[in-house]
Amino acid sequence: MTIRSLVPLTVRLALVLLPVALVGATRIHVATQGNDAHAGTTENPLATPQAARDQARQIIARGLNEPIEIVFAAGTYKLKSPLELRPADSGTEKFPVTWQAAPGAKVIWCAGQAIPQKWSKDTDGVWQVDLNGVGPAAWNFRQLFVNNQRATRARFPNADSPNPFLYATGGDLDHAMIAPELVKASWGNARDAQINIVPQWRFFNQWNTVTKVDAQTGRIDITDSERHAKIIPGNWFWIEGVREELDQPGEWFFDQTTRRLHYLPTPGVDPNTLEIIAPVLNRIVNAQGDVNAGTHVQHVHFEGIEFRHTSFSLGHIEARVHTDTAIMFENTLDCSVRNCHFENIGGYALWLHLDSRRNKFDRNTVRHSGGGGVLMTGARLSYMDDTKTYTPGAAAAKVAPFLNEVTRNTVEHCGKIRYYGGGVHLDSRPFSMSMEPGNLISHNYFNDLSRNGVFAFRNQGGSVVEYNHIHNAMQTTIDGACIHFATMNHLNAPNFILNNWLYDAWGYEQKPNGKPVRKLGNGIFLDWDTSNTTVHENWIYNSVGGAIKPIWENQNLVIENNRESATRIVPPFVAELGPNGKATSGIDLATNRLTGSIIHYTDSKHVTTTGKWSPETAIGMWGLFRFNFLVGTAAVPAKAIYTLSIPEVGTYQISLLYKPGADRASNVPVVIDHAEGTANLTWNMRKGSKHAFSVPIGTYRFNAGKSHTVTLSTANTDGNVIADAVAFVKVAD
Structure with missing residues (x-):
């Protein structure tokens, strides 16, 4: 494709082909009551994914002559460690390896630890349980799930306060200042207290561990970790992880020193009757090829499995990119996650990293995640230079995910931990790849998001974003959009943003008077010189800052036939939106590139x-x-x-x-x-x-x-x- 090929589109309908079920296959059976010494048959199943992987690996080493299906019976599988997959665990195009739930079975892969129902009640009404001998030796968790709901870690101000934030009066990279009368000595004495703050630029949050406080001056010092921006007057935050702030029903606190968990339930509720789970693992599946050796995990699929209760971590090198994830695909080809469910996870559902191509994330649901749906990254996470390198090396510096498809998914109620998340986040890729094809994001339903529905950053080109239904975005920060492209490049392959229904892009900036101000919550934001982009037939209402907003030195934009309104409008193609739609522009990803x-x-x-x-x-x-x-x-x-x-x-x-x-x-x-x-x-x-x-x-x-x-x-x-x-x-x- 040439740079002058950006023309208005005639959108046409096409059928979406579904994968054909495998007829003959080698099946390895796994059940919660199984035994890893068993043969892996229906009558004598294995017990863990790791044992199934080892058995499949032996079959693969001998040479595949039929597909492998690893079938899980109904139940909750509590993983002690992530499922590690390497190139030796790959299938082929003809004979793939599929990890799947048995027909009609509810299969949960749990990354957490159930809290023993041995609670006792203190005189102050707070219940506690001794976790010595429970979970890993160095266990420390910052999330707790009670009857499948994310509970609130003890915090100030309380989450249900009329104004649930503190507001900085000043600060810098290493500290925040607030009114001295608000500071409590207990904050500085806490071993693992954090402030969750939206700093200077107000488009992301960062988690900073508190090292000390000064009640005389109002100074709160923070560790040298995640200092991504200065703290300036008006920045909003709360502090959590302080035992003395456990004063609200539903709050909890874990004491690392005594290994006692404290919980204040709703009055009249006995926590011994509740299912309470704390995260242990940060990742459930880690499928990893070797970028330096040029090897990949290939033709591995996950079907119909639920993934729950992963942790989140501190110390991320870039505020825009948080890398906690339930499933990691690094250097993977032709792999997929289909009809799976992700809930109560600490970060993203799927992270595609480095040379990952032709992977599919299709018909999944992601709810109540710490981050969002899908993250794609190259080696470097910085704005435009070579700092903030996640994966070092010359080979890693040349690659990033492309030709992947994120289709027919539901992602909602996300960004509970990291605000800079959303439905799909396409982060930086190498400058040398900017003319290469991109990724397909179509027929998704994204709702109740902390920030963007779809985000594409530095050098992202060649992508098609179409027939998505995105609303209630930009609920925690400003300067973003339902669809936000900031490609920082005049030479990227053509991007197409087509036939999306976008509304309620809020863009909230919190204020000390408790009345947040709406600003910079756009429908479609073409940021940072985004160029070579067609924006066609999108229907947008209730945005602030611009329904379609290009800024700076954009080149080769085609913006036409879009509808904008302050009040509700419904597109005539509404039946084609989201997971049940079938319409497509017919753009071929593989050829959607520039020559040069x-x-x-x-x-x-x-x-x-x-x-x-x-x-x-x-x-x-x-x-x-x-x-x-x-x-x-x-x-x-x-x-x-x-x-x-x-x-x-x-x-x-x-x-x-x-x-x-x-x-x-x-x-x-x-x-x-x-x-x-x-x-x-x-x-x-x-x-x-x-x-x-x-x-x-x-x-x-x-x-x-x-x-x-x-x-x-x-x-x-x-x-x-x-x-x-x-x-x-x-x-x-």
């Missing part, structure tokens, strides 16, 4: 330099990121030569990427070697994209397989010459 590439100065295979170039770093907008590039001057003549690996003959747009500035040269010599000769340009680097995104400098014809080049020179220039990146993208045959 982006060459960074660090690419030694395609970039050579002569003379003197010095590395330099500049700070990006609001200090959110850093730019790294090379600087040369006329004092020492120098050249940076970018070799273009042209994949096919055609006309290509050539672009430069650099951060403009007053000290830049206004007369940079640029030489472009193309199929019809040589172009000599003079370029003004004092002007350009304020965010250092691409600036087109011309279109030229190139031949495939030839060594065409773009050369930057410092000769006779009147300022700094920036060698950052050069891009080429096909615009015509």
